[in-house]
Amino acid sequence: xxxxxxxxxxxxxxxxxxxxxxxxxxxxxxxxxxxxxxxxxxxxxxxxxxxxxxxxxxxxxxxxxxxxxxxxxxxxxxxxxxxxxxxxxxxxxxxxxxxxxxxxxxxxxxxxxxxxxxxxxxxxxxxxxxxxxxxxxxxxxxxxxxxxxxxxxxxxxxxxxxxxxxxxxxxxxxxxxxxxxxxxxxxxxxxxxxxxxxxxxxxxxxxxxxxxxxxxxxxxxxxxxxxxxxxxxxxxxxxxxxxxxxxxxxxxxxxxxxxxxxxxx
Numbered sequence: 001x002x003x004x005x006x007x008x009x010x011x012x013x014x015x016x017x018x019x020x021x022x023x024x025x026x027x028x029x030x031x032x033x034x035x036x037x038x039x040x041x042x043x044x045x046x047x048x049x050x051x052x053x054x055x056x057x058x059x060x061x062x063x064x065x066x067x068x069x070x071x072x073x074x075x076x077x078x079x080x081x082x083x084x085x086x087x088x089x090x091x092x093x094x095x096x097x098x099x100x101x102x103x104x105x106x107x108x109x110x111x112x113x114x115x116x117x118x119x120x121x122x123x124x125x126x127x128x129x130x131x132x133x134x135x136x137x138x139x140x141x142x143x144x145x146x147x148x149x150x151x152x153x154x155x156x157x158x159x160x161x162x163x164x165x166x167x168x169x170x171x172x173x174x175x176x177x178x179x180x181x182x183x184x185x186x187x188x189x190x191x192x193x194x195x196x197x198x199x200x201x202x203x204x205x206x207x208x209x210x211x212x213x214x215x216x217x218x219x220x221x222x223x224x225x226x227x228x229x230x231x232x233x234x235x236x237x238x239x240x241x242x243x244x245x246x247x248x249x250x251x252x253x254x255x256x257x258x259x260x261x262x263x264x265x
Contacts, residue, residue, distance in 0.1 A: 004109035005116060012083055012113075021079040025121075029072045030128055033065055037132060055219055057137030058144030061129045066152040066216040069125055073156050074184070076117055077163035081176045084110055084167035107260050111253065114164050118157040125152050151215040151238070154245050158212040159184075165252045168259050184209055202235055211244040 012018040037056040055064050087093040087106075096106050126149055133142060163180055170176040192204030205214050215238055 001108065001112055004105060005112040008109050008113045015083070017082055018079060021075050021082075025072055025075045026124065028075075029065075029069060029124075032072070033068055033128065033132065036064075036068070037136065056132040056135070058129075058133040058141040059137070060145070060219055061133045061137070062125075062144065062146055062148035062152070063216060063219050065125050065128050065132065066148045066155070067218050069121065069152055070155055070159070070213055070216060073121060073159050074181075076121065076156070077159050077180060078177055080110075080114060080117070080160050080163045081167045081180060082173055083113070084164060085171055085173040085176050088171040089173065103260055104257070107257060110164055111161070114160045115157065118153055118160055121156045122149060122153040125149060148216060151212075151242070154242060154249075155212040155216060158245050158249055159209060161249050161252045162208055165256045165259075168256045205236065205241070206244050208248045211241050211248065214238075214241045215245065 033056070055061070087096075093106055097103070129149065130142075133144065137144075163176075166180050166183075167176050170179060188207050188209055192207050192210050195204035195207075196202060205211060214236075
């Protein structure tokens with residue numbers, strides 16, 4: 001696997017799109033969180049009340065940054081689609097076979113890339129969390145609710161592996177990107193709300209990407225939900241969402257494997 005991953009690295013390290021999208025992610029995620037953490041509400045002649053600084057202490061920083069990571073991780077998901085579909089469009093996937101790879105080697109190389117990017121995203125979030133936590137809190141409170149860092153890893157792995165599955169199915173960059181954006185931004189949210197409304201429960205929260213989003217809800221919204229939640233209709237636990245998220249990742253793997261082995265090259 002490490003050899004396959006190294007070959008993938010050689011393919012993308014000089015790729016301009018790779019550098020641009022990774023650079024945008026590295027730049028925009030901390031800038032956005034800094035803007036949120038420094039937000040203040042001015043009342044009369046006072047200097048202002050910082051609304052979110054406490055949310056960036058170690059007690060809440062992992063959940064906050066993890067929540068915003070779910071938005072910016074779409075950049076990495078698009079990168080995975082572009083890197084994968086380019087292999088099909090420029091026929092370089094066939095060259096891998098000519099060079100002695102099996103189809104599953106090609107498949108596992110892409111999954112290795114997905115896993116590596118998920119791990120790197122989590123490490124980056126950890127670094128940001130430590131920096132923000134030290135700025136707005138105290139080291140004695142470290143690590144705080146660090147379980148949300150693990151949830152961030154699962155969320156990014158879910159998003160990235162879903163993007164890989166989309167790429168394997170459509171094999172064209174434009175179509176794959178369009179399908180990912182339309183599904184993740186519009187369709188899933190709409191379908192989930194319809195399911196929850198029709199069944200009057202939370203089954204819509206178990207859709208592929210939504211189940212991971214539920215692991216990292218916006219903290220202030222979560223507090224409001226807790227205040228008005230009907231105890232008789234309590235939401236599923238994080239453990240449930242975690243199991244469902246992992247289950248979907250396994251589904252992506254086997255469906256993508258089936259698709260790759262079945263399709264013509």
